[in-house]
Amino acid sequence: MALEPKEESDTIKLGIPQSTDASAVHLLIQNSPPLDTNSLYCNLLQTSHFAKTAIVAKMNNDVVGFVSGYIKPEQPDTYFLWQVVVGEAARGRGLAKRMITALFQRDHFANVRWLETTITPDNKASQRLFESLAEGWQAHIDVRVLFEKEAHFAGQHESEELYRIGPVNP
Known part of the structure; x- marks a missing residue:
């Protein structure tokens, strides 16, 4: 169950990001360790070229949440979620x-x-x-290593496991 806003000013609105949101998205990610910080230019591309496959959450016109991803070109039935971030001011509301x-x-x-x-x-x-998403969607979830610590990250980053959920029917 989502928490109700304490005041009208606590209302969180979701929308398609605009290129002008990029610097706020970049700052939000920087302030949300341990998330990997991408370049501001990358966030600009996410909020412009990939805006239809991203979402921004705003409270009082401040960016408090962001999801980036893309529909895979070779698999148009698959959305790859690159990053999800929820700022401290919006946590505990089920925003992600x-x-x-x-x-x-x-x-x-x-x-x-x-x-x-x-x-x-x-x-x-x-x-x-x-x-939780998979359970709510009554979808199957498969997990396997996609990128290995040594083979792909030269030991500089933990392995990344691929979570594949579907079929999706939100």
Whole structure:
């Protein structure tokens, strides 16, 4: 159950990001360790070129949440979720789940049946989020290593496990 806003000013609105949101998204990610910070230019591309497959959450016109991803070119029935972030001011409201569900309700996602993302083995919060989505959607979830610590990250980053959820029917 989502928490009700304490005041009208606590209302969180979801929308398609604009390129002018990029710097706020970049700052939100920077202030949300241990998330990997991408370049501001990358966030600009996410909020412009990939805006239809991203979502921004705003409270009092401040960016408090963001989901980025893309529909895989070789698998048009699969959405790859690159990153999800919820700022401290908006935590505890089920916002991450709400943003992802809202994405899948867009017309642009009409043919998408699978959700993929990668999660490191120590990221229990993200694991719970995606397991909860799968359960709520009554979808199957498969987990396997996609990128290995040594082979892909030269030992500089933990392995990334692929979570494949579907078929999706939010």
